[in-house]
Amino acid sequence: MSLSRTRLALFSTLFLITTVSCQRATAPGHTPATSVPSEPGDDVSVRGPVFADVTAASGLAFTYRNGEDADHQAILESLGGGVALFDYDHDGLLDIFLPGGGYFDGPDKKKFRGHPNRLFRNLGEWKFRDVTADCGLPIDGPFYSHGAAASDYDNDGWTDLLVTGYGRLALYRNDKGHFVDVTANSGLKDPGAMHWSTSAGWGDLNADGWPDLLVVHYVNWSFQNHPACDGANKKPDICSPSLFEPLPHALYLNQTGKNFTLQSNGIKAGPGLGVLLADLDGDGRNDIYVANDRTDNYLYINRGMAAFEEIGLRAGVSGDEAGRPGGSMGVDAADCDGSGRLSLFVTNFAGEEHALYLNQGASRFTYSSRVAGIAAIGRRFVGFGTGFIDFDRDGAPDLFIANGHVLRRPASGARNQDAILFRSLRNTGDPAGRVRFANVSAAGGDYFKTTHMGRGAAFGDLDNDGRIDIVVSHTNEPVVLLRNVFEPKSEWIGISLIGKAPKDPVGAVLTLNEGDRRQVQTIKGGGSYMSSSDPRLVFALAAGANYRLTVRWPSGQVQSFDDAALGRNRYVAIQEGENAPRPFPTR
Ligand SMILES: [Ca+2]
Ligand SMILES: [Ca+2]
Ligand SMILES: [Ca+2]
Ligand SMILES: [Ca+2]
DSSP: OOOSSEEOOTTTTOOOOOOOOSOOOOOTTOOOOSSOSOOTTOOOOOOSOOEEEOOTTTTOOOBBBOOGGGOOOOGGGGSOOOOEEEOTTSSSSOEEEEOOBEEEETTTTOEEEEOOOEEEEEEETTEEEEOTTTTTOOSSBOSEEEEEEEEOTTOSSSOEEEEEEESOOEEEEEETTEEEEOOTTTSOOOOGGGOBEEEEEEEOSSSSSSOEEEEEEOBOOBTTBOOOEEOTTSSEEOOOGGGSOBOBOEEEEEETTTEEEEEOTTOOBOOEEEEEEEOSSSSSSOEEEEEEBSSOOEEEEEOSTTOEEEOHHHHTOSSSTTOOOOBOOOEEEEOOSSSSSOEEEEOOOTTSOOEEEEEEETTEEEEOTTTTTOHHHHHHOOEEEEEEEOTTOSSSOEEEEEEOOSSSSOSSSOSSBOOEEEEEOOOTTOOTTOOOEEEOGGGSOGGGGSOBOEEEEEEEOTTSSSSOEEEEEEBTEEEEEEEEOOOOSSEEEEEEEEOSSSSSOTTOEEEEEETTEEEEEEOOEEOBTTOBOOSOEEEEEOTTOOOEEEEEOTTSOEEEEEHHHHOSSSEEEEETTOSSOEESSOO
16 A cells, blocks of 8 residues: 555545534434433523632643644554643642643654653642652653553552553553552563553452453554655645544553553454443442544443453444444443443543433443534534533533644634533433533533643542543643532532442442432443543532432442431542541541
8 A cells, every 4th residue: 555645535534623613513414313312491591610720820820732843744643642640648639630642853854752741739729730750750751642541559558659651551550659660570561562552540449458450552653654644635734633543542450559461352453532430230240431532432341350351332332323433532431321220421532422322230331422412512522532521510520621633734613612511401310321511611610611632631639629620631722620500409418438349449339328319329440532531430418418329339339328427518538348438637
């Protein structure tokens, strides 16, 4: 195959990206949706602004850079970076780690270099300080970085950090607030065919009490395999990933917190961009969902001891309802339809729909983007970081999506795009198995009125007020810190779960019953895009009503707590096997 200037009619179906509205559109050849996004009595109004952009005064000044000034039009430039939120120093305040990206150096600008990554400590009151050097992380950029995944892999109570990117991985062990680079002897070599990692997720997959790791890889691009591609306007641009071979994804099993062994176990290749670990079929074992770019997404069901069967197509989660794969980037899971099961949401490319897969049980999902009222919006955007966050704290998970194009010069529409905020219209008492969303971006705050090259997004309560805040990474433009300032009607309880082994209990299921209302949330690994979010969970509470929280730990142990024990409007820590909660934070 000639690699010289391949003319590609890429992305020819892009829709003009203008202002966002709730207007619905029906794509040619598509059957109209079978229900409307809102019905009489639906409360679609939101009093904004929901989020305040508090970046400027916070001290969080950082930009992910992709090296596009070398003008290679390299597909490497298109992926961008993630965000990790975790409390590295155990003071109860979430800190922020940001991969820095990279650039091309040398006489022909084909030598890969990393821009520095940064760790910002949360000082409280929305102030942050760069502590990268103080806590032992490298102040230079060891490699071209993309993502970050935080978890306590050695079960010592301190959250460790994995960084993904081009050429290698890095694992930093957290020794009581000081990081040590343990990559060399970790077994996480990502050698040869697995040289380009994007998203990663942690979770115990073989029930031995140690967090395992799934790292997804992208395609076999290098400067030795760098065809020239034209965009639709015949100017040089980023090539389609379909010109390259997909790379194998990597399952690393954790050997008692000391190192990792690479396993095959049914794991396949794919141009992977997103990953999520959770118990998606409810059998108590953690499963894996992988979002692949322009090819089928994978659902790996854990048949025990990390033996996986990939059933994405059969389960209905590999692409759209016709089985067509999308250009998939970000992923999240939540009980968004009141069924008690985890549904999946996947952000896709422009001209496609974002995919909402409602979980029907028995490893079957129903593609529900149109009946949920979110199909038309998806067609306008290239979606990346995403999360089911209950921004208005009414007990029904809502959706945030960061958007931004991958092409330098999109044929139509803009490179920079606005973020989207969807509000769930579910009310207490609505029948299970149904959900609709309304686009409430107009009330989202000033950030939602501006356009960006959005990529990774992480979600967490940065000021411990029971309202979920957001950090968004943009390519070649500063990261933004969005403080949730919505005034919910509800009260709340925040839960920090500490397992016996693993300490980060990915797969734990929490059920909060309060009168007729049931809220089900789970601890997940991975999620969004190249990012790590707050491991704590916040539940909405009706004022004055009694509630009961039941925790099903990954070990199988079940514990219940009433409101007298847990209280309200605060965070508490629940330790597996202990009858009384501990104050948060624990030390
Ligand atoms: Ca902290
Ligand atoms: Ca399972
Ligand atoms: Ca909500
Ligand atoms: Ca908050």
